[in-house]
Amino acid sequence: MSIIEKLSSLLPPDRMSTHADHLAVASRDESTLEGVTPLAIVWATSTDDVRNIVKLCLDESTPITTRGAGSALEGSTIPLANGIVIDLSRMTEVLAFWPDDLQVRVQPGIIYDNLNEYLKREGLFFPPSPGGSGDVATVGGMVSTNASGIYSVKYGGTRDYVLQMEIVTGTGELMKLGNRAVKRSSGYNLVDLVSGSEGTLAIITAVTLRLAGLPEGRLQTAFKFSRETDAARAVSEMRKYGLDVAAIEFLDRRVMQALNSLKGYGLEEVPALFLEFHGPEQVLTSNSELAETICREMGGSELTLGEGQRPWEIRHFVTDAVKYRKSGYAIIRNDVAFPISSLPEIVDYCYRLGDENDLLIHTFGHVGLGLLHALILAKREDTRQWQRATDVSDLIIRRTIELDGTISGEHGIGLGHKSLFELEHGSSVELMRKIKRQFDPRNILNPGKIFDM
Amino acid sequence: MSIIEKLSSLLPPDRMSTHADHLAVASRDESTLEGVTPLAIVWATSTDDVRNIVKLCLDESTPITTRGAGSALEGSTIPLANGIVIDLSRMTEVLAFWPDDLQVRVQPGIIYDNLNEYLKREGLFFPPSPGGSGDVATVGGMVSTNASGIYSVKYGGTRDYVLQMEIVTGTGELMKLGNRAVKRSSGYNLVDLVSGSEGTLAIITAVTLRLAGLPEGRLQTAFKFSRETDAARAVSEMRKYGLDVAAIEFLDRRVMQALNSLKGYGLEEVPALFLEFHGPEQVLTSNSELAETICREMGGSELTLGEGQRPWEIRHFVTDAVKYRKSGYAIIRNDVAFPISSLPEIVDYCYRLGDENDLLIHTFGHVGLGLLHALILAKREDTRQWQRATDVSDLIIRRTIELDGTISGEHGIGLGHKSLFELEHGSSVELMRKIKRQFDPRNILNPGKIFDM
Numbered sequence: 057m058s059i060i061e062k063l064s065s066l067l068p069p070d071r072m073s074t075h076a077d078h079l080a081v082a083s084r085d086e087s088t089l090e091g092v093t094p095l096a097i098v099w100a101t102s103t104d105d106v107r108n109i110v111k112l113c114l115d116e117s118t119p120i121t122t123r124g125a126g127s128a129l130e131g132s133t134i135p136l137a138n139g140i141v142i143d144l145s146r147m148t149e150v151l152a153f154w155p156d157d158l159q160v161r162v163q164p165g166i167i168y169d170n171l172n173e174y175l176k177r178e179g180l181f182f183p184p185s186p187g188g189s190g191d192v193a194t195v196g197g198m199v200s201t202n203a204s205g206i207y208s209v210k211y212g213g214t215r216d217y218v219l220q221m222e223i224v225t226g227t228g229e230l231m232k233l234g235n236r237a238v239k240r241s242s243g244y245n246l247v248d249l250v251s252g253s254e255g256t257l258a259i260i261t262a263v264t265l266r267l268a269g270l271p272e273g274r275l276q277t278a279f280k281f282s283r284e285t286d287a288a289r290a291v292s293e294m295r296k297y298g299l300d301v302a303a304i305e306f307l308d309r310r311v312m313q314a315l316n317s318l319k320g321y322g323l324e325e326v327p328a329l330f331l332e333f334h335g336p337e338q339v340l341t342s343n344s345e346l347a348e349t350i351c352r353e354m355g356g357s358e359l360t361l362g363e364g365q366r367p368w369e370i371r372h373f374v375t376d377a378v379k380y381r382k383s384g385y386a387i388i389r390n391d392v393a394f395p396i397s398s399l400p401e402i403v404d405y406c407y408r409l410g411d412e413n414d415l416l417i418h419t420f421g422h423v424g425l426g427l428l429h430a431l432i433l434a435k436r437e438d439t440r441q442w443q444r445a446t447d448v449s450d451l452i453i454r455r456t457i458e459l460d461g462t463i464s465g466e467h468g469i470g471l472g473h474k475s476l477f478e479l480e481h482g483s484s485v486e487l488m489r490k491i492k493r494q495f496d497p498r499n500i501l502n503p504g505k506i507f508d509m
Numbered sequence: 510m511s512i513i514e515k516l517s518s519l520l521p522p523d524r525m526s527t528h529a530d531h532l533a534v535a536s537r538d539e540s541t542l543e544g545v546t547p548l549a550i551v552w553a554t555s556t557d558d559v560r561n562i563v564k565l566c567l568d569e570s571t572p573i574t575t576r577g578a579g580s581a582l583e584g585s586t587i588p589l590a591n592g593i594v595i596d597l598s599r600m601t602e603v604l605a606f607w608p609d610d611l612q613v614r615v616q617p618g619i620i621y622d623n624l625n626e627y628l629k630r631e632g633l634f635f636p637p638s639p640g641g642s643g644d645v646a647t648v649g650g651m652v653s654t655n656a657s658g659i660y661s662v663k664y665g666g667t668r669d670y671v672l673q674m675e676i677v678t679g680t681g682e683l684m685k686l687g688n689r690a691v692k693r694s695s696g697y698n699l700v701d702l703v704s705g706s707e708g709t710l711a712i713i714t715a716v717t718l719r720l721a722g723l724p725e726g727r728l729q730t731a732f733k734f735s736r737e738t739d740a741a742r743a744v745s746e747m748r749k750y751g752l753d754v755a756a757i758e759f760l761d762r763r764v765m766q767a768l769n770s771l772k773g774y775g776l777e778e779v780p781a782l783f784l785e786f787h788g789p790e791q792v793l794t795s796n797s798e799l800a801e802t803i804c805r806e807m808g809g810s811e812l813t814l815g816e817g818q819r820p821w822e823i824r825h826f827v828t829d830a831v832k833y834r835k836s837g838y839a840i841i842r843n844d845v846a847f848p849i850s851s852l853p854e855i856v857d858y859c860y861r862l863g864d865e866n867d868l869l870i871h872t873f874g875h876v877g878l879g880l881l882h883a884l885i886l887a888k889r890e891d892t893r894q895w896q897r898a899t900d901v902s903d904l905i906i907r908r909t910i911e912l913d914g915t916i917s918g919e920h921g922i923g924l925g926h927k928s929l930f931e932l933e934h935g936s937s938v939e940l941m942r943k944i945k946r947q948f949d950p951r952n953i954l955n956p957g958k959i960f961d962m
Contacts, residue, residue: 156745157848179749202694213692216669220913231937236913237846239666239878241655241705241921243934243959244941248701252694269751292609296632298722300753300788335753338795346789393690395610425692460673460689468694481696484684488697490947494940506696 059116059140060096066108071099082141085128088386089471094121094135099143103222103230103261109142110259111228113500121502122255124165124194129389130470132201132254132505139503142259144196150174151262159219159236161264164196171195180267183211188372196260201468202252206303206368209424210334211268213466215251220264223250225257226496238266249491254468255502257495271302271334275344276367278359279351280326284308287327288399290354291423295396297350300343303332304424305371308403311420314377315370321362323370328359329423330367378418378431388432388445390473392453394461396426405455406430409448415441417448427465450476469506477507512569512593513549519561524552535594538581539642541839542924547574547588552596556675556683556714562595563712564681566953574955575708577618577647582842583923585654585707585958592956595712597649603627604715611720612672612689617649617713624648633720636664641825649713654921655705659756659824662877663787664721666919668704673717676703678710679949691719702944707921708955710948724755724787728797729820731812732804733779737761740780741852743807744876748849750803753796756785757877758824761856764871767830768823774815776823781812782876783820831871831884841885841898843926845906847914849879858908859883862901868894870901880918903929922959930960 057065063072073079074096084091095118100106113120119139126133135141147163148170154160155178162171168190172181185205186193193203199221204213220234234240234247250257281287291304307315312325329351333343348358361367379387394402403419410417410432421428430452434445453463453473457480463473478485485507492499492509499509510518516525526532527549537544548571553559566573572592579586588594600616601623607613608631615624621643625634638658639646646656652674657666673687687693687700703710734740744757760768765778782804786796801811814820832840847855856872863870863885874881883905887898906916906926910933916926931938938960945952945962952962 154848154850155749156742156850158745158748159848204692204694208692213694215698225940229936231940232935233937235910235915235933236848237879237915237918238848239657239661239846239875239880239918240915241666241844241917241919242915243922243930243938244706244710244944245668245698245701245704246937246940248698251698253697257697269749271751289609292611295611296608296722298724298787300792334751336795336799339753339792342789342791342795391694393692395607395612395689395691397607397609422692426690427692457688462688462690462693462695464694465690465692466694469696477696480688482685483682484686484699485696487678487684487699487947491697491944494943494947 059112059118062112063096063098063140066112067098071101073097081126082123082135082143085126085131085133087129087131087472088388089131089134092134092137094137094139094141097141097143099146101146103224106142106224106259106261107228107230110224110226113140114226114228114498117498117500119500119503122259124197125167125192127189127192128197128201128470129467130464130472132468132470134471136503145194155180157236158267159264160267161262162195163262164260165194167191168193168195168198175267176270179270181270182217182265183207183268184214184217195263199251199260199263200254202466204422204425204466206305206422208422209304210300210302215248217266218247218251218263219266221247221250221260222262223258223260226498226501236264252468254470254505256492256505257501259501272336273340275333275340277331277344277347278361278367279329279356280324280359281354281356282326284327284403285400286355287329288396288423290329290351290356292396293350293354294347297346299346300335301331301347301424302334303330305330306420306423307374308419310418311374311378314381314418315373318377318380319373321365321370324359330371374420375431378433382416382433384435385433386436388434388449390430390449390452391464391467392456392461393425393427393465394456394459396423398459398461399423399428402428402452402456406452409451413444413448415445415448425465454479471505474507512571515565516549516551516593519565520551524554526550534579535576535588535596538579538584538586540582540584540925541841542584542587545587545590547590547592547594550594550596552599554599556677559595559677559712559714560681560683563677563679566593567679567681567951570951570953572953572956575712577650578620578645580642580645581650581654581923582920583917583925585921585923587924589956598647608633610689612717613720614715614717615648616715618647620644621646621648621651628720629723632723634723635670635718636660636721637667637670648716652704652713652716653707655919657875657878657919659758659875661875662757663753663755668701670719671700671704671716672719674700674703674713675715676711676713679951679954689717707923707958709945709958710954712954725789726793728786728793730784730797730800731814731820732782732809733777733812734807734809735779737780737856738853739808740782741849741876743782743804743809745849746803746807747800750799752799753788754784754800754877755787756783758783759873759876760827761872764827764831764873767834767871768826771830771833772826774818774823777812783824827873828884831886835869835886837888838886839889841887841902843883843902843905844917844920845909845914846878846880846918847909847912849876851912851914852876852881855881855905855909859905862904866897866901868898868901878918907932924958927960
């Protein structure tokens, strides 16, 4: 019997498909990478489903790629041609909720915004808002890529909120990792090992998350600077000061230009910082006053937005503004992270590379965490230019690694940045391979992602 | 040639000793556990030393126990009779300091208070103040046990501050783990795996730490409650509210009694919370007012301390107060952590067990993180009573595990709590063993700690 036949006998008809339309969706993610059509897609609805499917694929040595919303940006959810896709988007239950402990246990397929809608009634939320994709991103996907967002400066990334997991390993073994204590010194931290492993170590079938209290109030401000250097110095000064700030977003002068040309905002075309503060009234006031003092010390001043213009609405349109700036052009994106003091150098380097290669490059990101996205515009059809843009993106990553930064601050390695992974991690990659073998001896869990075995 | 002879040929005379006095010191830690005399103690002063010693011990299959200050509380640094001790307390250099990035790179032997003294000049500090032992605890030891302290509620534990490590594995291989980006999604999180592994996976020869800005101001307050339940509810309410509080310490009524009898403080003998807030003036005021409102809602009221009595001075004497409450008695300590809502139940359970077994039990701890220390008084010479006290301590841990908590919130497992480790972690212990083998195939790094191979 073929794997398809065995899967059909294992699952009801509505939970397994080889239909071209279904396989087409399962073949790709939100990256610009080529899709790969798998043998089949299956929808698991329980932990037992996952175990049975894994055991079946183990016998057949069939690769499994786990999928949530498919909103990954580096190909982490692109399957193999001889493999299947386990789609967990139907596992959306809240399994337990402990408001007094600020904890919730959920199935991996629950969507970020839906979870927060559920938590709202108790005045709680799961903070790491994943950029513009909170309406699609699943908790399982966020955990698997250690996703973050604008509020991670104050609240941390997804990994910081994962207390406990139920996982199925590559041998089909069910395991409980971690517990509900928020601080622990009890053996090896396997929870943080599986978080961010992009489905290569285990399939997560349940997650217990810490939560935070919804802020009583919010205040947003924006500041402009004449030089990227000054914006960067303002950011590190705010961190040094221990300023309680919820979001620090950087938009370079070119992003401001792009926003103006797409939306006609009439923004001043200078480097800007968008800030948000959380807390009760008095705290908001005092913290925003401190931020203003710091920005002024660094030569910044308030950026006044037009009637009804809101910072996060503007921020939301950054990628579109860049994408549509030149018709027929696509974006090559990267996701580097580095010590904050390197921000000016890396921004300058991006500009210089752009000029030298006749490419338009924009930079923005959660700089409070040292994250920067460089968006490079290029024509897919112009293979020479597309290659040049790809090379430039690699150069930006190489420079970041030289400055002791990382290839990926929040998107993961997937297939997109495998080639530079060893450059960042050196001999520890071999150790990662050895660790993967302990979870997945037959290498059936999302093989070929992050690194090759 | 014996291992001793080989070590002497490798190291200058002043860096290797088999002298009874030196071995006596190296034989134990700060726990009540029996010491074990090693073959020798060596003082490494460089990464190369560590590598050479490990390679030598690898050839001889000689167990190595790494030691910093020896202030561990669960026997993590108690060596083996056929093993040696590598003492890193002479590796105290600050290797690099990046104030604008809020980062520092240090050798593992640097003492916590000395590091903070060094960082002060730039208005920075390394937050996880390890209880009363900051004057002896080394950074390497703190990382190896994922130590925490009173400020971990606001700032997190040691693991949250480790960005990068240089390690020597059990095969003598030198590896760099992590980088200087504070947020990353780049492969497996090996840094957080080695943090808290109590010297069983690798020897840490350098650490890059994140830092925080020294608070502009501090404010301390204390509240009293009629029932432990109310104190616990006040704590979870503060967390829910997202209150920016730096420390939340719980002292039960018996600890208050003990403090009165040791120091004559004349404290009200009721459950109390000691709080500290960090920030600029206005923030301090508004946050402490919010805390007071919350505590009052839960039936609490301000605890007025006597002339010149300071909360942390009082807190500092807790262990002594309990230890000296009954002459000739020693303390059996534990270090459980659990979801905050379990605090009342666990405190009651401790009291009940004490009554049933004619033992005096006190509870206190960093309850903002769900950490509780139960101190059980017993006479060492009275073997029956000592055994009863040990059994009661185990019962408290077992109950904590039933409530989905952990054996150890901040001290580690070491030798002291090995027996219950599998009860907490189930089948994932076998996975931990497999992972250890990848770092330390010959099992020479601190064998027998946390779990047996």
